[in-house]
Amino acid sequence: MSMPEKQLKFGEAIKEAVAEEMRRDPVVFMMGEDVAASGNIFKVLVGLYEEFGAERVIDTPISEAGFVGLGVGAALTGMRPVIEIMFGDFIALTMDQLVNQAAKIRYMSGGQAKVPLTIRATMGAGRSSAAQHSQSLHAWTSHIPGLKVVMPSTPADAKGLLKSAIRDDNPTLFYEDKMMYNLKGPVPDGDITIPFGQADIKRTGDDVTLMATSSMVHVALGAADILEQKGISAEVVDPRTLVPLDKKTLVESVSKTTRAVVIDEGYQSFGITAELTSVVYEGAFDFLEAPIVRIGAMDVPIPYSKPLEDATIPQEQDVVEAVTAMM
């Protein structure tokens, strides 16, 4: 028996998650720049303001540190704020609030406090938006104990994981690749949450594991199609949450396939790909038949001009080449 489901865009799935959680729990509210009447600049939240009103869907001043700080205070005192950071690059303005306050208050207070705060931030290049509107900076928050980090790649994951994030009692970063907002996919009906810390095998395969996050999952799936034609069977594993990280599934997949490529849209150096690589070596050293290959964004500020920008973002062809070279 198949679950009832519908087709939703990634952005719609996000709105549904916020709306359902706001209906379910009166202390959930949404704030950010242009999130109310305009439904955010990507039009992801259209309708929320009409349904929940100005008290629960709040346009903020352009004061990222300030309103994230307010979110911390509200979360500490009984509310469950969901805060939007329009471009993930602006996370830089909020690091002190997130890292020195939100992430640590529970621990510093010896477990007295909790900070059920969800930050929705966009990420991803591809729109010719240049160096300050295209970054994927999720490595920073992944490095900080006390924060959780979610990287959905499909509408269903987005909805189920965002619902979990809002219900989670910890400060959680939910990164949305803005290039995926119009991506459609099946989303199960009903109040379905997806637990954190469970990687998802998006495609099974035998010869190589492609570990990918967020929109890079689709790059990996595209590469897997091409590889199939070359007779190479690729498994695509999506960790879905970086913190907590489902090391077991990653290690098991690579132990089976014996080869791996890691793809993430953050800058390549000192980023996500390094941690995933290290974790796999720690668990599957004896099984690996070739060095793991990392593919991140090129280590340059993201350029404006389209041909240059394209060169900095991991592409299917890069993955195909890496795999072909390691077989």
Added chain:
Amino acid sequence: MSMPEKQLKFGEAIKEAVAEEMRRDPVVFMMGEDVAASGNIFKVLVGLYEEFGAERVIDTPISEAGFVGLGVGAALTGMRPVIEIMFGDFIALTMDQLVNQAAKIRYMSGGQAKVPLTIRATMGAGRSSAAQHSQSLHAWTSHIPGLKVVMPSTPADAKGLLKSAIRDDNPTLFYEDKMMYNLKGPVPDGDITIPFGQADIKRTGDDVTLMATSSMVHVALGAADILEQKGISAEVVDPRTLVPLDKKTLVESVSKTTRAVVIDEGYQSFGITAELTSVVYEGAFDFLEAPIVRIGAMDVPIPYSKPLEDATIPQEQDVVEAVTAMM
């Protein structure tokens, strides 16, 4: 013929570097909180204010984002600011200025501009200063193209690398482990700079490579002494600069020893140890006889109480155990 040298404390070496560069170049100046008459809270800069006066050694308001922003503007227009961030934890307040501005202006302007800005920030736990005054957050800036990152471990390295940082035309983060300020060591006389991107082998050995940064170099050296007594010969490699990174020296050492442990005081997950590990696997996969072991700070906010804090910082014994287990 041995070079003339003197014994200096780590902190004194830093002061000498700043003073020499200020004497050498009138556009170098120093600013930060309590850096002038008080010579900073660790007393590292005592004497600079007397020598150079209030115009070049400047006490700032407690406005970290603001004065780093000023530094960017001053650097763009002919000055060479050296800015102190009293506790590296406060880097969180300056990320937008460093990452969205300083790191990118050159690239975004198509090479027209340069930003010769040096940020001196402390790092390191061990003083019972709790979660907001003990962090080592250098992984964040290492992840960002356009920034350089320096991690000195000895007085001589501190002096030579800081002089290079001040002369460098790029925004450079210079991280000082505050637990090392009183550490003494030989420092060559004269105008000696140390180029970026050259790892230093602090001790040669054959059986295992200990790659360590900043104060962890001394933990590694201590462990190497203990290991020697157990008949294990450890090589200690200090990358000295994380960006640019001397991959070659790291890879060559491990290719020789066939085993490695990486030690860094940043949080272990998604941190420096992951990148160094990945780089070594990429270069020395075929030589490795055991999985590389990573030792970072425990993934918890750093606790106040001494017995707890001690448990979070990598110790000699952790290194010894890791090595013993992998032989």
Added chain:
Amino acid sequence: MSVDDRLAMEMYRGMLRIRRFEEQILNIYTAGLMDGIAHLYIGEEAVAVGVCSVLNDEDYITSTHRGHGHCVAKGGRLDRMMAEVMGRVTGYCRGKGGSMHIADMSLGILGANGIVGGGFGIATGAAMSAKMRRTDQVAVCFFGDGAANQGVFFEVMNCAAIWNLPVIYVCENNQYGEHTATDSVTAGECIADRARPFGIPSEVVDGMDVLAVREATVEAVERARAGQGAAMIECVTYRYRGHHVGDPGLAYRSKEEIDEWIAKDPVEGWKRRMLATGAATESDFHAVDEAVEKEVLDAVESAKAAPWPEVTEVRKHVYA
């Protein structure tokens, strides 16, 4: 006096408890019984006590690195505070926070803070939360003159003003931020002026006078509870000791300056006024002094005897 005799004595007791507590902290530090440092509130007691005398247990405060006074004044337990400073598991934060992070969520003490300006967002967010939950709680944000130069201060004042939040910003202008004189890094006539562009009423009060602080707070809290929004109070005060327990505090300020302020001592001054008005007698004070002394020494003894946290504690409370 606009407070009754009982309350007058409570305010005296409150200030004295802080004073004596802080003196013991210095003793403990000097005796090598604490591993970290602490920032003493001695000299500034009238601010915390004047403000908190107006608050309920349900109201919120955010505190600073110099936070013991706020915590005591809001009802915090001396024994749990002392144990925390000594890193013991019986401390408010099980030894994990130390002096700079003492919190008692059950009393609305949302935490001391090691980040200068760290309380701005939290207090304003707590006020937002109170308003959204339709309680009549108010939030008080204590902060230093140095913190008034952090940009987030202005961001949250703007939010408090546009959303009409029940938050009161209490600036403790003690003339210095660490070793730097406030005047040398702080533009303008007074810090209170900084609230005005946002339409937030603000005033400067004598922070050595517990009654003046209380009265300004009464007004601000009444307005806030009546839904009339935020206020700011700048309390002009002084820290007698160095920036922290390890700083003699003499390199950057003169003995004369310190003595001038000590002459305006909030605890002694209040006692003199109470005696002068007949609000209490010497023997009333004697009884209070003794009780406070004992309470503080008991806190020290119990903390000394308290167990350290087990090392297994270290991984707990990272996540809820």
Added chain:
Amino acid sequence: MSVDDRLAMEMYRGMLRIRRFEEQILNIYTAGLMDGIAHLYIGEEAVAVGVCSVLNDEDYITSTHRGHGHCVAKGGRLDRMMAEVMGRVTGYCRGKGGSMHIADMSLGILGANGIVGGGFGIATGAAMSAKMRRTDQVAVCFFGDGAANQGVFFEVMNCAAIWNLPVIYVCENNQYGEHTATDSVTAGECIADRARPFGIPSEVVDGMDVLAVREATVEAVERARAGQGAAMIECVTYRYRGHHVGDPGLAYRSKEEIDEWIAKDPVEGWKRRMLATGAATESDFHAVDEAVEKEVLDAVESAKAAPWPEVTEVRKHVYA
């Protein structure tokens, strides 16, 4: 008029160049000839031109995401700007920056900025640098009403005040930040008030009147060059178009409101005044209009014909 006829016409020409340039940007966007977006300055021309009419090539400006007007007014070349917006290697930034990052360091144009409030630190630091290097340069920081809610604005004003820096903060209050009305997220009577607590003189001027803007700037620049420190000018203005080229700009404001502002058009208004005072004749304007039209169209044609950057460019200019 307090400007001579030649300068009056230069200011007209300056405003018109911006207007026509921006119109072409919209054309190009609509024609699918640019990959990113751009934020048009149409309606606000009097601000950039009034301010920059007072500056030298050596003076600095920092600009915003809505930066074309500032760049043109400070002397930037239209062809290199257009090429940049079209991502070509002949652009100011070799195609790496795009609309939001155009800079010409040789003209003191320290860059447009994609971070709202990103210019505050840079401009104030440039002023600090000018002072330290003992030049008589001034730095002008253009910023929007929305940016006035970024905390760093207050941090740098405080620095500018205590260090007496030659920086002028020019707020372009165009009534909206993206789709959000300024009033709904901005407390207080006016943004200019925000400079006052720091002792920085500030005033509100009609941002549709190039002469009013110029006169306020003359005063501020004179003070700054004379070592008398910072100033702030709030220019009340309006953007005729949407937030960016892809936004019709009609969902959150009424046709009437837009028309009211267009009735005060800075370019047309200035032309009428010049005609009325006899500063120029219709045929003078005709000549200028034609020349500007040609210059802008030439810029478009040259940009269209210009080469794209080679892919090998991508790794260049990360480090100096």
